[in-house]
């Protein structure tokens with residue numbers, strides 16, 4: 001592991017070298033890590049034997065983020081996971097709550113158009129347009145949306161006059177991405193547990209602790225204050241997700257559970273979404289016919305007289321296909337969070353011992369040449385099924401991994417789909433997008449240490465709607 005960093009590239013290289021869709025390596029003295037890149041085998045793990053591969057590993061990153069496994073995503077199988085998953089499913093992300101929070105999401109979608117217009121206006125040197133950093137824009141869109149949904153306010157501090165993030169939000173989002181970078185990131189002491197908390201061999205622990213502190217120093221005081229308000233009668237009506245969490249009755253959550261779960265909700269919302277938007281737009285700019293078809297779909301579905309709204313999302317099949325294609329070709333991370341087996345079993349003819357860490361390769365599945373024709377080509381059409389059928393961002397056959405499936409599958413499908421589709425739809429409807437300056441193409445190159453776009457996407461935006469249609 002020390003000689004072959006980054007570990008995810010090394011594992012994929014080994015799979016290529018051995019021409020195998022399933023590979024087991026032993027990390028440390030006793031951890032079997034099983035990587036998978038075939039949908040059939042992936043379905044055996046997550047559909048046929050879902051009950052067995054239902055746990056998560058005990059790792060430094062998961063333990064710190066979840067406040068010692070108080071939450072949903074990181075907690076190993078057991079009562080705490082069951083309790084939190086039920087709460088997230090039924091109380092936080094239910095269809096009723098989704099509908100209740102629509103005005104908050106609408107507010108954010110309007111802010112997005114205003115913010116891009118303000119950025120364009122500020123850049124006098126560019127005729128009719130302005131350069132927009134799409135990575136910053138999308139990360140902050142999802143960060144703002146989630147702060148608004150959870151805390152009822154988009155800014156911890158004052159924010160900026162142009163609607164952009166202030167220093168508090170910039171620090172908050174940056175810290176969330178440091179956490180994401182080190183989550184399930186093959187930290188050495190995860191495989192030599194007796195060294196954990198004694199040595200920080202690869203420096204992950206220090207970075208993780210500092211990032212979590214930076215996130216929680218903004219969030220936790222708001223939770224404490226809100227609990228006080230409910231206790232002293234200053235708050236009487238539920239207005240956001242924090243109120244819902246505090247007012248749960250059976251079971252009641254402790255302040256520590258609420259605080260840890262909010263950290264997890266924040267990171268669950270911001271990573272896949274913002275990364276997919278950045279890659280999708282970069283690919284669309286390089287292939288103008290795709291961008292044109294997306295615009296045509298919006299004109300057809302929404303018309304030219306109104307701004308796209310959430311009620312249109314179900315009919316924006318091409319836009320959703322563009323996002324789904326970004327999930328397939330450019331996932332945020334190369335592997336799904338590990339699924340740990342709770343007993344010995346056999347999968348696809350291979351013996352898998354209890355405690356194995358099964359990691360489905362989002363990268364390998366999405367680019368598997370036995371599944372996808374011309375897999376490296378960005379081609380949204382491959383997701384358009386028969387006339388009249390809706391495109392959904394999920395893939396239950398695990399030919400690509402967006403939200404995954406089974407008991408550990410994502411609970412945020414509706415929220416994730418709505419926020420991501422609205423962001424891309426508003427961007428494409430509201431503005432034309434081109435490569436900046438004299439560049440003809442966006443350079444579609446990945447980082448070496450992760451699989452994000454190596455250089456943040458900066459694109460030239462020009463308003464394409466009459467002035468009066470933009471929210472003031």
Ligand code: HEM
Nearest residue numbers: 072073268269272337402403404408409410411412415416
């Ligand atoms: C486009 C957006 C999103 C994508 C692509 C996505 C993807 C995923 C993936 C791949 C997993 C892991 C599944 C597995 O291990 O098999 C997951 C788990 C989860 N996601 Fe999402 N997610 C998104 C948005 C959200 C949102 C908005 C929320 C909530 C606010 C959320 C909450 C969760 C939770 C609670 C789990 C953990 C389930 C468990 O371990 O039991 N996700 N998500």
